[in-house]
Structures are given as structure tokens and as C-alpha cells.
Amino acid sequence: MFREVYGQAVATLVRVFGDITLAEDAVQDAFVVASDRWLNDGIPPNPAGWIITTARNRAIDGLRRSARGRELDEQLGAVAGTSHGPGAEDWGEDEPVSDDQLRLIFTCCHPALRTEHQVALTLRLLGGLSVDEVARSFLVSESAMAKRLVRAKYKIKAAKIPYRVPAEADLPERLRSVLSVVYLIYNTGVDDPERASLRGEAVRLARALVELMPDEPEAAGLLALMLLSESRVPARTAESALVLLRDQDRTKWDRTMIEEGQAIVRACVRRDRPGPLQLQAAIQAVHCDADSFEATDWPQIVDLYDHLFSVMPTPVVALNRAIAVGETEGPGAALTALNAIAPDLDNYHLMHAARGTTLRRLGQRDAAKTAYERAARLAVTEADRRFLAQQIEELAGDDVQPDRRSASGGSHRSGR
């Protein structure tokens, strides 16, 4: 609850004071008061409102004590009441305003801020993570993360990055930047037990965005994509090594998440305003629909990848499409497609892993080994490295006969 209330309270106080640091300090103060008061009196019925009111009152008290604040107070006199009178306490309880959070996330994810600053600000201000928690998520020291946050907040204030939902004309592009920050937060938590909580945080942020912007199908698409990918987490690793989709125990998948994700995908299809995130969610929905790897509707997956590539023509999409083609047309066609994109993805471990698997299916053991080794050198997570080491080990025992199965062998790396 702390994180959620923190995010709501900071967002509202940024609107009230127009200053992020002031808002954060006030909210922290209010939580100190709360830890004392709530212990005795119990948690109030509206904790966010309580925190916002207390934080606002304390911030105003603080401002009054400072010289700048006295000046401000004179200007605001009529609104804020007299310096020492009852004033602020009489305002009644404030309510968190959900639009405040929306405004703040657009500020945090403003394209004038570099990506790592966008991510850090979003986790800190909206996610309510402590500086130390954000630092650990990005494998940097607490002091380095504190500096990063200070720099980002300095730029917001100095350059006057606005605190508002962008105008209609700019909205699609600005929303893309917000959604990509949330998805980046999710992916940072993938395959790393230490950072697993980031995935939950990203899902929570996406839920908030869907609630705040119900007419934006890509926000719904992102939520569905993350839910469907999250549903398979229990089956994704065994003994700390990655388990491929084809080998996963599908009974371990989380049916509740799958149902929710698939319902969102169906709603997106009915809405018929497709975008990259909705298409990726649709692909995951097809995977989650199959009782076994063999029963997967691969032609539909290839179609969806074709559609995705038409709106997002990136080498990674082409890679995933090539892997799916391996299931519909066989490893030969997949290898041709992979070789075409190999130069663009030479530093991407999943491309080499996919080539390794495809070459193995074609019986080219030495080439497969070289590709797996290359992938292992480029792999970032321990789970990936363990998986690749297993593949190299298994190669030695492989039959030299090429794999003739056209639509059932190999692996599908995109559907993690």
C-alpha cells in the first residue's frame, strides 16, 4: 500500500506546489507522522487523502518558515490563511486525483529526458520505490542513483518540462514513450530473481494507465502483453536455467492472468485500432491458447508477425518472425530468414541462439556449436547462460541426421 499511496500523494502535491522535490519531501514527512499516528489510531479510511492533507499542511508550514515562503505566503495569503492561524487544517481531507498521476507520468517520460532518467523517475515518483530500491534495480550504487534523480529533477525544473497530459496531436507519440518506459521496467525484471518485483510494478503502472486512458488501445495492449508473459513465469525456469516454450510445463501457467490477458486482446481486436503492443499481446495470446507446443497455431503467429513487422519493421521483430517460420516452413526457410538479418543483430544473443537451434535442426552440429557459443558470450542473464551451456552439452550427443520434422522441432524463443 505504501508505494501506491506514495505515488498518488506525490503526483497531487506536484500539482499543488509545482515542485517535485518539495512534493517528495512533504510526502516523506507525512509518512513519518503517519507511522506514529496510525500505530495508535489505526489506518484511516482514506490513507492517500490523509497523507496528501498532512503533506500539504507540513509543506506550507515549512514554506512559511523560509524567507521565500514568507514572500509566497503574502501572495497566497487569502488562499492559505494567516501564518499562525488554524488555516490549513480546516481544508478538510484532500482526495488523490488520478489525473495528477497521468500528468506526472508524462512529465517523467518526457522525450527531453534520457531513457534511464525516465525510468528512474517513473519508478521513484509513481512507483514509490526508495532510491535504494531503484538503484538496486539498475545495478548502480544508491549515491549514483540519487545523483541521477537529482539531475533529472533539475532538468524538469530548469527547462520547465510541463506537468500535463499532452495535447491530442502529440498524444500518440508521447504515450508511446510512456508505454515503452513501463515495458522497459517490466523487461528489466525478467529472468532476474533479484529484480522480479519490477515486473509487478510495471503491471501495476500499466493497470493505472489503462484506467486513466481507457480509450488508448495500446495501453491495454501493453497490460495484456505483460499479463500473458507473466502468466508463464512459473514454467520459465527450472533449476535456474531457462526452459523454452516448447519444453514448458503448461499446467504451471497462471490461468487467471491468461484469461485476463486474452480478454483484453479480444477487446482490442473488436476495437480494431491495432498497434505494436496489441499485436505482440495477440501473439502471446495465441501461444497461451495452445495446450502444447505442437498444437500452437503457427500460421496465425506468422501472420501476426507479418502484421507487426508492417507497423514495427525492426530486426528483432524479423528475428521472431524467422523463428515462427521455422515452425511453419521448416528450419531451412528459418535459416535463410535468420541469415538475412544476422548482420543487424550480430551483438544480440537471442539471434545467435536462434541460429544455433535452427542449425542444430538441420544437422549442422559444428555451426550450431559456434552459434551457441557466440550467444553464451553475449548473454546477460545467468538463466540464459545456463540454458546455452545445456544446449552445447546436448549437441555432443545429437544424432548427426538432420531433423526432418517440419513443423514440430526446434524452439520458439520469442514466446518466452
Add this chain to the structure above:
Amino acid sequence: MSQYLLSTYAGDSKVRTPMTPEETQTFMERITALESEMKASGTFVFTGRLHDPDAATVVRSQDGDLVMTDGPFAESKEHIAGFYIINAGDLDAALAWAGKVVDAINHPIEVTPFFEMPGA
């Protein structure tokens, strides 16, 4: 209302290909149109185009004496070639104007906020 510096950088002047008279003509028309738009909307504060850093002189105080050195303060490949100072409500407004300058001059623009003087 805040003020922002929109500056453009130029590299080594030797690699620049000179514009044809026609190109110069359309370039000047684009600039004139942009500046009248800036002036009409109360955005325009000041503009300037600078000579190459070869023309610069640095003045500094050394043991109580003023000493001059030929050349720019910082030796770098790029230098500020020209700038606008504009009024804008926030960064989004400033960036929108920067975009118009980029379209007019076909060159990247750096947007830097001016320090706001208290009480100003």
C-alpha cells in the same frame, strides 16, 4: 514566461559546400518567414549569427593584469554558429519553436533554458 536559447553548432568551415544563389534565396525566405512568425507571436527576443572561432579572442585576468589570447576559449570541433533567444511558456513550447528552426535551417538545434532571476 521563460526564455530559452536555441543555438546551432557548426563544424569545420572547410568541409561546408557553399550554397547556390537560389539555395541562399530560399533559405533567406524561410528564415524571414520564421522570424516574422516569432515576432507576431511575441516569441522573438533576439537573434545573432557568429563568425568562426578564428575571429574570437579570450580575455582573462592573470596576476591582476588583463591578458588576451587569440582564438576560442574551448578548442573543439564544433562551435556556436548562431542562435535565437525566445520567450516560451514551457519546454514543450520551446521545443516546438526549435522544431521550426530545424526545418528552416536544416541543422540540429540545442535548446537551453535561461536562468530565471528571482523576482524577474
